[in-house]
Amino acid sequence: MPDFRDSLVAEFEKIFRKRPDHVFFSPGRVNLIGEHIDYNGGKVMPCAISLGTYLAVSKNTEKMFRFHCLNFPETAGLHLQNSYSKSGKAWFNYPLGIINHFLKQGYPISGLDLLFYGDLPIGAGLSSSASIEVLTAFALNELFQLNVPRIEIAVLSKKVENEFIGVNCGIMDQFAVTFGQRDKAILLNCDSLQYELLPFATGDYVLAIINTNKARTLADSKYNERFAECGAALKALKKELAANNLCDIDLETFQSARHLIKDEVLEKRALHVISENSRVHEAAQALTQSQLTKFGQLMHDSHQSLKDLYEVSGIELDTIVEFCKDYEYCIGARMTGAGFGGCAIALIKNDKVDDFINQVTVYYGRKIGYAPSVFVSNIGDGVKEVQL
Ligand code: GLA
Numbered sequence: 001m002p003d004f005r006d007s008l009v010a011e012f013e014k015i016f017r018k019r020p021d022h023v024f025f026s027p028g029r030v031n032l033i034g035e036h037i038d039y040n041g042g043k044v045m046p047c048a049i050s051l052g053t054y055l056a057v058s059k060n061t062e063k064m065f066r067f068h069c070l071n072f073p074e075t076a077g078l079h080l081q082n083s084y085s086k087s088g089k090a091w092f093n094y095p096l097g098i099i100n101h102f103l104k105q106g107y108p109i110s111g112l113d114l115l116f117y118g119d120l121p122i123g124a125g126l127s128s129s130a131s132i133e134v135l136t137a138f139a140l141n142e143l144f145q146l147n148v149p150r151i152e153i154a155v156l157s158k159k160v161e162n163e164f165i166g167v168n169c170g171i172m173d174q175f176a177v178t179f180g181q182r183d184k185a186i187l188l189n190c191d192s193l194q195y196e197l198l199p200f201a202t203g204d205y206v207l208a209i210i211n212t213n214k215a216r217t218l219a220d221s222k223y224n225e226r227f228a229e230c231g232a233a234l235k236a237l238k239k240e241l242a243a244n245n246l247c248d249i250d251l252e253t254f255q256s257a258r259h260l261i262k263d264e265v266l267e268k269r270a271l272h273v274i275s276e277n278s279r280v281h282e283a284a285q286a287l288t289q290s291q292l293t294k295f296g297q298l299m300h301d302s303h304q305s306l307k308d309l310y311e312v313s314g315i316e317l318d319t320i321v322e323f324c325k326d327y328e329y330c331i332g333a334r335m336t337g338a339g340f341g342g343c344a345i346a347l348i349k350n351d352k353v354d355d356f357i358n359q360v361t362v363y364y365g366r367k368i369g370y371a372p373s374v375f376v377s378n379i380g381d382g383v384k385e386v387q388l
Contacts, residue, residue, distance in 0.1 A: 004054075005023060005054075005386060005388070008023065008054055008056050008070075008115065008117055009023070009056060009388065011056075011070060011115060011117075012056040012058075012113075012115045015068055015113075015115060016058065016066070016113045016115075018058060018113075019058070020056035020057055020058050020113075020115070020388070021057065021058045021059065021143070022056075022057055022058075022139070022142065022143065022385060022388070023054060023055065023056050023057075023385070023386040023388055024054070024055045024057070024135055024138060024139045024142070024383065024384070024385050024386065025052055025053070025054050025055075025135070025383070025384055025385075025386045026052050026053050026055075026131045026132070026134050026135035026138065026177050026382070026383040026384075027048035027049055027050065027051065027052035027131060027177050027180055027380050027381065027382065027383070028048070028049050028051050028052050028053075028120040028126035028127045028128060028130075028131050028177065029046045029047065029048050029049060029126065029127045029130070029131075029172075029173055029176035029177055029180065030046065030047060030049055030126065030207070030209060030336045030337075030343070030345050030377070031044060031045065031046040031172065031176075031336050031337060032045040032046065032047065032185055032200075032283070032299075032336075032345070033045050033276075033279060033280055033283045033298060033299060033302050033334070034046075034172075034276060034277070034279075034280040034283075034302075035276060035302060035306055035310075035312075035334075035335070035336070035337075035339070036226060036230075036272070036273065036276070036306070036310055036312065036338075037170075037172075037190065037247060037273060037276055037277055037280065038169075038170025038171055038172040038188075038190040039168065039169070039170035039190075039227055039230065040170075040190075040230055040234075040245050040246040040247045040273045040277070041190055041191035041244065041245025041246070041247045041248065042189075042190060042191070042245070042246075042247030042273070042276075042277035042280065043187060043188065043189050043190070043247075043277060043280040043281065043284075044172045044186075044187075044188050044190060044280065045185050045186065045187055045188075045198075045280055045283060045284065045287075046172055046173070046175075046176035046180075046185070046186055046188070047176065047180060047184065047185045047186060047200060047379045048176055048177055048180020048181070048379065048380050048381060048382050049126065049209070049377045049378065049379065049380055050377060050378040050379075050380035051119050051120045051126070051377070052118065052119070052120055052131050052135075052177070052380075053116060053117070053118040053120065053128065053131040053132050053135050054116065054117045054118070054135075054386070055114060055115070055116050055135050055136070055139055056114075056115045057112055057113065057114050057115070057139055057143065058112070058113050059110065059111060059112060059113075059143060060111040060112065060113050061111065062111055063079060063080040063110055063111040064077055064078065064079055064080070064111045064113075065077070065078045065080070065096070065099060065111060065112055065114070066078075066111075066112070066113045066114065067092040067095060067096070067114050067116075068114065068115045068116070069091055069092070069115070069116040069117065069118075070115070070116070070117040071091070071116070071117060071118055071122065072091045074090050074091065074092065075092075076090070076092050076096075078096070080110060080111060081103075082103060082104075083100050083103055083104055084096050084097075084099065084100045084103075085100075086164055086165070086166075091132075093164070093165060094129055094132045094133050094136070094160075094165065095114065095116070095132060095133075095135075095136040096164075097133070097160040097161075097164030097165060098133055098136040098137050098140065098156075098157065098160055099136070099140070100160075100164060101137075101156055101159065101160050101164070102137075102140050102146075107140070107144065107146050108144060109140055109143075109144050109146075110144075112143070114136075116132065116135075118131065118132070121211055121343075121373065123215075123216055123219075124211050124213075124216075124341075124342050124343055125216065125219075125336065125337030125338055125339070125341070125342025125343050126209070126337065126342075126343060127173040127176070127177060127337070129161060129165070129167075129173075130157060130158075130161070130169075130173035130174045130176075130177050131177050133157035133160055133161060133174065134153060134154065134157045134174055134177045134178050134383050135383060137153045137156060137157050138153055138178075138383045138384075141153065142385065150178055150179065151178075151193065153174075153178055153383075154171065154174040154175045154178040154179070155171070155174075155193075157174040157178075158170070158171050158173075158174045161174070166220075167220050167223060167224065168223070168224050168227040169223070170190055171188075171190055171193070172188065172190065175188055175190075175193070175195075176188075176382075177382055177383060178382050178383055179195065179382050180379075180380060180381055180382035181197055181381055181382065182378075182379060182380055182381050183199065183200050183378075183379050184197040184198065184199060184200055184379065185197070185198045185199075185200045185287065185379070186198075187280075187284050190247075191244075191245060191247070198284060198287055198288060199287075200287070200379050201287070201290060202292060202347060203290070203292060204349055204350050204351075205292065205331060205347040205348060205349060205350065206347070206348055206350045206353060206376050207345060207346075207347060207376065207377050207379070208345065208346045208347075208348045208353065208356065208357075208374060208375070208376050208377075209336075209343050209344075209345055209374070209375055209376075209377050210320050210343060210344045210345070210346060210360060210372050210373075210374045211342070211343045211372055211373040211374070212314075212316035212317055212320065212341050212342065212343065212344070212364075212368075212372055213370060213371070213372055213373060214314070214316045214341030214342070215341065216338075216340050216341040216342055219338055219339075219340040219341065219342075222312070222340055223338050223340075226269065226310065226312065229265065229266055229269045230246055230269055230270070230273060232263075232266055233246065233261050233266040233267070233269055233270040234246050234270075236260045236261040236262065236263075236266065237249065237254075237257055237260050237261065237270070239260050240257055240260060241253065241257055241260075246270055246273045246274060246277075247273065247274070247277045249274055250274070250278070251274055251275060251278055254270065254271070254274045258270070258271070268308075268309040268310070268311075269309065269310060271305075271309050272305045272306065272309035272310040273310075275305060275309075276302060276305055276306075279298045279301060279302055282294070282298055283295055283298045283299075286298065292331055292332075292347070293331055295331075295332060295347075296330075296331035296332025296333075296347055297332065298332070299332035299333060299334040299345075299347070300321070300325060300332060300333065300334065302334045303317075303321050303333065303334035303335055303344075306334070306335055306339060310339075312335075312338065312339030312340055313335050313339055314339070314340060314341060315367075315368070316341060316364075316368055316372075317335040317339065317341070317342070317344050319363070319364055319367050319368060320333070320344040320346075320360065320364060320372065321333045321334060321335065321344055323359070323360050323363045323364065324344070324346045324360070327348075327356065327359065327360075329348055329349035329352035329355075329356065330346050330347065330348050330349075330356070331347045332346065332347045333345065333346035333347070348376075353376055356374070357374045360372065360374060361374065
């Protein structure tokens with residue numbers, strides 16, 4: 001997108017009175033299937049999307065980190081220190097957490113002028129946070145020639161989200177935005193970090209993203225609650241089963257051991273995780289064999305389980321999926337990401353997209369009282385440098 005790049009560079013010149021040395025891009029992601037699985041050591045199937053976050057950046061000699069973002073009014077100018085701590089809820093905590101990590105690891109980094117811009121809806125469950133974390137880590141690696149391997153960029157970005165930001169997320173988002181490839185779904189084993197790229201061949205169908213536009217205010221605390229519940233369920237099962245993660249247990253074994261979990265809620269959480277993990281295996285097979293109807297059915301089943309067993313959906317996401325199930329030209333739909341608002345995804349017949357957008361907007365608006373945002377997404381590349 002040359003026009004946009006030009007205006008990012010022009011803004012950078014206005015703010016910092018020089019040209020940026022580099023522009024980098026990092027995508028957002030959707031997860032096709034395998035939800036709330038990554039922190040339970042199973043398989044997930046995300047892909048990078050074409051929307052994401054851009055960074056125009058230059059080194060400075062004043063040993064300052066100067067943060068600007070076209071999406072937010074807050075700015076910051078911090079002198080180089082040995083470490084930093086989180087500053088309230090400001091957006092620049094994400095790049096600051098990454099810088100803090102590099103400094104604490106002893107990497108020789110120094111002052112930078114940074115201008116960010118994102119075209120991802122922020123906080124909508126499309127991994128705007130992983131996108132900016134990975135983007136910053138990738139940029140530091142390139143600018144200071146640190147030779148940090150790609151896998152380490154994903155892993156350290158997750159660590160920053162866990163320890164600096166305070167969300168116990170798994171590795172899926174940071175991995176997807178680091179390793180995404182155009183038109184490919186990533187089948188990732190979140191325990192071993194081994195992955196395969198599967199062609200995202202959906203024939204006459206395109207991937208629509210439907211943003212509920214619901215503010216995800218409680219998302220982080222609810223997410224951490226689910227994380228803790230899975231830990232408690234695993235602890236109960238470990239009394240008789242040898243497992244490091246819930247996803248080490250197959251459905252059959254779980255059925256014969258579920259009595260070990262005395263709490264009904266924890267039992268439901270574990271059942272979601274273990275059945276969802278098995279759906280990912282089926283979905284990978286269906287996608288590879290071009291069985292799109294089967295793939296779509298698995299998406300629906302996944303949503304149902306997230307709604308009833310894991311309880312991370314909500315009226316907004318359910319309304320969208322309910323519409324999609326009845327819509328003749330949709331073969332599968334589900335919430336994507338952590339839930340509690342955010343986005344749903346749907347596979348829609350390519351010549352019916354406009355009709356779908358009109359109809360789902362009316363249906364959702366009538367029930368929820370405001371409009372969703374709907375767009376068709378391409379599956380894009382992971383983090384990269386953009387030529388100036
Ligand atoms: C968020 C987290 C991921 C993953 C999903 C749910 O996006 O950041 O690590 O757990 O929720 O699948």
